[in-house]
Amino acid sequence: MATTSILLSAGLAAVISSTYSVKKPLNDAVYGAHSEFMVALKYVTLLTIFLFSFFCHTLSIRFFNQLSILICTPQDVMSMVTPQYLTELLEKGTLLSTVGNRLFYSALPLLLWIFGPVLVFLSSVAMIPVLYNLDIVCGTVKTKVVKNEKGENYV
Numbered sequence: 199m200a201t202t203s204i205l206l207s208a209g210l211a212a213v214i215s216s217t218y219s220v221k222k223p224l225n226d227a228v229y230g231a232h233s234e235f236m237v238a239l240k241y242v243t244l245l246t247i248f249l250f251s252f253f254c255h256t257l258s259i260r261f262f263n264q265l266s267i268l269i270c271t272p273q274d275v276m277s278m279v280t281p282q283y284l285t286e287l288l289e290k291g292t293l294l295s296t297v298g299n300r301l302f303y304s305a306l307p308l309l310l311w312i313f314g315p316v317l318v319f320l321s322s323v324a325m326i327p328v329l330y331n332l333d334i335v336c337g338t339v340k341t342k343v344v345k346n347e348k349g350e351n352y353v
Contacts, residue, residue: 199251199255199298199299200251200252200255200256200259200298201247201304203248203251203252203298203302204248205250206244206248206305206309207245207249209249209254210241214239215317237312240311240312241312243296243303243308243316244308244309245313247301247305247308248301248302248305250301251298251299251301251302251305252298253298254294254295254297254298254301255294255295255298255302257291257294258290258292258294258295258298259291260290260291261287261288261290261294262288262291262295264287265284265287265291267298268283268287268339268340269284270286278326282344285326289353298345299332303325303328304327307321307322307325312328320325323353341353
């Protein structure tokens with residue numbers, strides 16, 4: 199995701215900095231808001247969102263790499279590497295990854311904003327079930343209760 203974000207950012211930056219200028223789009227009469235200022239605003243907004251997505255993904259990769267190195271260190275009483283510290287690293291990496299994914303997924307409908315508002319609406323409506331399925335785990339977990347030698351129940 200970080201690579202995709204930075205590639206899209208580089209592409210958008212190339213479009214912004216090129217000598218390309220918008221003359222008169224075909225759908226200007228229907229959708230409007232295709233002045234040079236609005237097109238530049240759309241590109242800069244997308245560039246900013248993709249750059250923040252790249253930043254969040256890069257930091258999450260950093261935390262996960264640090265976690266994977268530190269989790270293999272031997273435990274010592276005087277060590278600063280505690281299970282709580284490792285848990286904090288995992289939480290920070292997961293949070294940054296989630297924020298980066300949200301920024302990336304919210305930028306995809308905005309990418310279609312360049313072509314008009316109808317595509318933004320349709321892609322936003324299509325994005326709702328995708329994000330819902332990423333957040334919510336569907337299905338039921340069947341648990342089996344078993345008795346041990348002492349007659350106690352456990353799962």
